[in-house]
Amino acid sequence: MSLQPEPKNAMPTSRRDFLKLSTLAATTFQVPQREQLSVPGIPLAKAPTILLRSSWNDNNIGDIGHTPGTLRLLERYIPEAQIILWHAQPRPVTEALIVKNFPKVKIVHGAFFNQDEGLQGALKTAFEQADVYIHNSGMSMNYGLFNYEWTGVMSNLAPFYYCLENNIPFGLYGQSFDKFAPPALSLFRDVLSRASFIYCRDTESVKFLKENQFKTPIIEFGPDGCFGIDVRDEARGLAYLREAGLEEGKFLVVVVRTNTPHLNATGKGDMMNPAPSPEQQQQDALRLGKVKDLIHQWVTTTGMKVLIAPEALKETKYAKTMLYDQLDDSIKAKVVCRETFWSADEAMSVYARAHTMFGMEPHSLIMGLALGVPVVHARPLKHGRKGWMFRDIGVPEWLFEIDQAPASDITGAVLTIYKDYKTAKAKAQKAMDVVRNRQKETMSVVKKLAK
Known part of the structure; x- marks a missing residue:
């Protein structure tokens, strides 16, 4: 040809x-x-x-x-x-x-x-x-x-x-x-x-x-x-919030991504889910250490709860064992870790009721921002150029490189949203206008x- x-x-x-x-x-x-011209006896295209x-x-x-x-x-x-x-x-x-x-x-x-x-x-x-x-x-x-x-x-x-x-x-x-x-x-x-x-x-x-x-x-x-x-499953979403004891506007969503294989993976896994090397395991420990600091500071400063939510099926396992289970008991009492996966519409109904969202993955945050919820993205550079999306729509102050940014900077950005929520909501709206x-x-x- x-x-x-x-x-x-x-x-x-x-x-x-x-x-x-x-x-x-x-x-x-x-x-x-x-242009389409209407000719008698001849239907439009x-x-x-x-x-x-x-x-x-x-x-x-x-x-x-x-x-x-x-x-x-x-x-x-x-x-x-x-x-x-x-x-x-x-x-x-x-x-x-x-x-x-x-x-x-x-x-x-x-x-x-x-x-x-x-x-x-x-x-x-x-x-x-x-x-x-x-x-x-x-x-x-x-x-x-x-x-x-x-x-x-x-x-x-x-x-x-x-x-x-x-x-x-x-x-x-x-x-x-x-x-x-x-x-x-x-x-x-x-x-x-x-x-x-x-x-x-x-x-x-x-x-x-x-x-x-x-x-x-x-x-x-x-x-x-x-x-x-803009799709939602309100019945499932509201039922889950009641079951988890999460009140509208009074919880932080946390989404993590770990160097771990798919739950059904064999051998080396694939794509962004390899069998983790010792270096990647250490990387996970450092990253999740920063997330633990964020959760601790959020709970002690705001008194609000935290929902650890899965963007990928595999994190229903690893987010629990590598993050939730490692929290202090006093903090864990204010944290909910979702251990079942969900579709995007149920997630949207839950995210719509969040106060703020933090994530290492971008798409839960995209869903949140589309709902008007302020977000902070701390992404690994390895995930590629897609990590610049939030800068490009006008909220660079909500974007961090998780392996480089100090925990205090990431936590500080989330708490700044909490302290001046009206301004943060306006920023979210302006970004969505773009x-x-x-x-x-x-x-x-x-x-x-x-x-």
Whole structure:
């Protein structure tokens, strides 16, 4: 198949050709929009179809949260669109949430390729119907960051090449980019330079792509899709608060991430969950020591409770054994450690009642901020450029590097929120104003591409 760009003087032969050429010529948001003319006896064109690839994991509420967040934005800003959600693997937890909250969204399954089998079935039909294809938020467009599995690279890039061959505009929404080990850079740069847009959820990723000479017409900051989340399970959330003895507005949420494997992992584990080395075990001890200081100071200063909440399934075990069980008995009496996992909607209903949130992971904090709750993020640099998200939306004073910042600085930031809560709430609102402005601008580009 030919993957060469069309000659500059080529005339568009279809609507998709026109949109692709128009977008490649754009340098800002000025994507030409086609007018629809009503002609007697001839129906207007069908509603645009948007194909969204999303939902990476059912065992992490951040990976769940990307999907309802971006779906809500698509429904809000492009209400006329038919939306198809592609799950390469079944995601029963996420799918139950989507069916409940987005009844008009159609879900399709299937791998893009499997040995000698190419695109087929419902997934093939979805691509044939698509007016634009979007790869949703995450950090899957990397090679050598967590592993060197070449099949993973190809599984992510193959749909883009299909879109190029079939004149389907495509883009990436709320991505972070960290590493292109050889020989991946040439491949990523080739195909992604011909995307209609790349919205990076952190400005460091924008710089990284531009420094590596990606030529995509739109490479800009666009918040993680999870910022759009608004789904709740009030029945479960309120029941849990009653069971745990947590009062609305009177508890701190704490979310940790440890150097520990998935609960069902064997051998070395995978991704960000290796079998911990002695150095990583020491790292965990130092990090959790700072979190213990925060919990102690919060309880003794405010008299309020603490909820240790899981963003990833595995932390229902390790947060208890490595943090909660190590607290002094006098402090432990004011701390609740959730030992069962939950979906994003139940978590949202609990987070909505929190006073403040602290986390080593970003997505629970994104959910909290979307609800208007002040947050403090103390992230490990190893987790990549996504760690700059909170700086980029205007709250750098709530962002720390946990391995470098003294415990007093992290605890001080949380207690400053407590001491001047009105100001902190206003900061949270201002940060979300930045997010919502960018959501509106990014969705305007998707809308014009889909028409």
